[in-house]
Amino acid sequence: MSRPPETDAVTYLTILQSHLTEALLPTLLDVLQDPDLTAQIGWDLVGLLVPLLPASQACLDQVARLGNPREVVLKITEALQETSFDKEMDSDEESGILASAEEDAALEAVVSPQGSDENEQEAQRMPSKSIMTFTTLLGMLSVLQTRIKTKYPSRFLSSALRSVLGTYRRAVPSLSASELAEITQAIILFTRNMAKCAKPALPPRQPHRDSMITAQGTEGHSEDPSAVEFVIERRLLQCFVTHVIVHYSSSGSLQEDDEGLAWAVRFEEILHPERVIPNRSTFGKRYAEDPQLQTRDSIVREILPDSVLDAVLALGLWAHWSGRLGDIAATAPDEFSGYLQLLSSVAAQNPSPTLRYHAHLLCSFILSAHPSEAVRLAFIRDTLQHCPFSALKGIAMGWLKDQILEATNREPTRPSLFMQPDTLRGLAPYLFPDLRASFEEGSTSDEWDLILTNFNFYLASLNFYYFLLVAQDLRKRLDVEALHADDLHPGLSFVQPLRLAASRLRRNSRTGGPPVAPDVQGADFWLHQGLSDLLLLEDALERIRTALSALDK
Numbered sequence: 001m002s003r004p005p006e007t008d009a010v011t012y013l014t015i016l017q018s019h020l021t022e023a024l025l026p027t028l029l030d031v032l033q034d035p036d037l038t039a040q041i042g043w044d045l046v047g048l049l050v051p052l053l054p055a056s057q058a059c060l061d062q063v064a065r066l067g068n069p070r071e072v073v074l075k076i077t078e079a080l081q082e083t084s085f086d087k088e089m090d091s092d093e094e095s096g097i098l099a100s101a102e103e104d105a106a107l108e109a110v111v112s113p114q115g116s117d118e119n120e121q122e123a124q125r126m127p128s129k130s131i132m133t134f135t136t137l138l139g140m141l142s143v144l145q146t147r148i149k150t151k152y153p154s155r156f157l158s159s160a161l162r163s164v165l166g167t168y169r170r171a172v173p174s175l176s177a178s179e180l181a182e183i184t185q186a187i188i189l190f191t192r193n194m195a196k197c198a199k200p201a202l203p204p205r206q207p208h209r210d211s212m213i214t215a216q217g218t219e220g221h222s223e224d225p226s227a228v229e230f231v232i233e234r235r236l237l238q239c240f241v242t243h244v245i246v247h248y249s250s251s252g253s254l255q256e257d258d259e260g261l262a263w264a265v266r267f268e269e270i271l272h273p274e275r276v277i278p279n280r281s282t283f284g285k286r287y288a289e290d291p292q293l294q295t296r297d298s299i300v301r302e303i304l305p306d307s308v309l310d311a312v313l314a315l316g317l318w319a320h321w322s323g324r325l326g327d328i329a330a331t332a333p334d335e336f337s338g339y340l341q342l343l344s345s346v347a348a349q350n351p352s353p354t355l356r357y358h359a360h361l362l363c364s365f366i367l368s369a370h371p372s373e374a375v376r377l378a379f380i381r382d383t384l385q386h387c388p389f390s391a392l393k394g395i396a397m398g399w400l401k402d403q404i405l406e407a408t409n410r411e412p413t414r415p416s417l418f419m420q421p422d423t424l425r426g427l428a429p430y431l432f433p434d435l436r437a438s439f440e441e442g443s444t445s446d447e448w449d450l451i452l453t454n455f456n457f458y459l460a461s462l463n464f465y466y467f468l469l470v471a472q473d474l475r476k477r478l479d480v481e482a483l484h485a486d487d488l489h490p491g492l493s494f495v496q497p498l499r500l501a502a503s504r505l506r507r508n509s510r511t512g513g514p515p516v517a518p519d520v521q522g523a524d525f526w527l528h529q530g531l532s533d534l535l536l537l538e539d540a541l542e543r544i545r546t547a548l549s550a551l552d553k
Helices: 009-019 021-033 036-050 056-066 069-082 091-097 099-112 111-124 129-147 153-172 177-197 227-249 263-271 282-291 290-303 308-322 334-348 353-369 373-386 391-409 423-432 435-439 445-468 472-477 480-485 491-513 525-553
Strands: 253-255
Touching: 009 036, 009 423, 009 480, 021 036, 021 056, 021 290, 036 056, 036 069, 036 177, 056 129, 069 129, 069 353, 111 263, 129 153, 129 177, 153 177, 153 227, 177 227, 227 290, 253 290, 253 480, 263 282, 308 525, 334 353, 334 373, 334 391, 353 373, 373 391, 373 423, 391 472, 423 480, 435 445, 435 491, 445 472, 445 491, 445 525, 472 480, 480 491, 491 525
Parallel strands: none
Antiparallel strands: none
């Protein structure tokens, strides 16, 4: 096939429209490595490549990366509107089925009922062409929306969201539970990617020579969106997710008279178990035992918008301030811990700083409200020991500090678990882990990765250690000096490796900070973030050095 530069882009596109087949896709992928050519013809290739999925996946990905983003987005919205989820069959099959539907159904029921179920399950495991098309186009939109540089990005986002929602609404009645779960999970991923884009940029600063990075294929001009634009984008996403929840939650029912996820009736069963009819399966039990219902519950939890989460947190805070949290002591420890884990994960990971703060506030109130110190201590220890999220372990450090301060105000006749030296020694390996091996050998890149990944935890641990060192009364009552006699002296096993690593990274920072590949999205942000984190760690390390020197004197 003749291709550029032997032929111009328009002629080449005409040839593709007439001759493109699956066999030619590897050659086309090679041609699409040319950014200029892909920018010219990429948007017209969407309609040609979508029918050839899954073989054309790599070509479509390349179009999303290098095609003209505004034009390709328009073509994708058209393709979404044309996507049909109706079950397809040829005319011969249709006439045969209509002619003998009753006979076939009876035969299948008598001869091989189990085989029929197995065939249906096998068919459901195979993704249909329409589902593949939908998920592929969503993935392309996620890439393209980040590449569009305009003063009014909400206009493009609004058009994309309307198209996605319209397609999803048409799909809901036609798909099985597993198929609907698949495209809904694709929407969850798409929404999260869009939410990352709908954030204000960092304040302008003097660019470093190594941080002047431009994403390949991004539009050459850029206009900074106003703050109002970010608010509009966030509201668009909230409205979009709300509609997705409505359509998904009403996609099936347990009984004819129960639509949605049966939230109200399940809540009623918990509040008033005496009203449950004996020997009758409850809705709560069905959702606990049915895998499909569990999947639906899980998906809705994932796509709950911030507006709903905001309302839930407001109700929780109102219940605390009005003294209506209920009998927390009567809650089983496992249930209490599970509830706090869910709430604390919001406090650690939600993109909204306001919601993170209020989730942290509510979680702290509920934790402190439990009358058993053993339960409170067990939850804090479990979080420090097993939680994989650095930010959440940092929050647990704050809970521990709050519990210690609260315990100092108690009468001496009421000893507290949080004021016992054995408690501190038992938590020490999780508060101040041994970092000597982690920072002893490894490249600068590895050290930057450790700092950036665990920054929240490292900083919280250093601040907590400083708190123990400078609070003279607490230092004596908790016998902090005993920690220094152990093999895992926090100053040697935790602080010193961090100090040495910070010193090496500071020397290396003159070359531009943490190494980030130029094609990584948000590379400039990570360069700036890494140096900011390093500065905060150095400040905490210097305060600890001063406090330890004072103790030695």
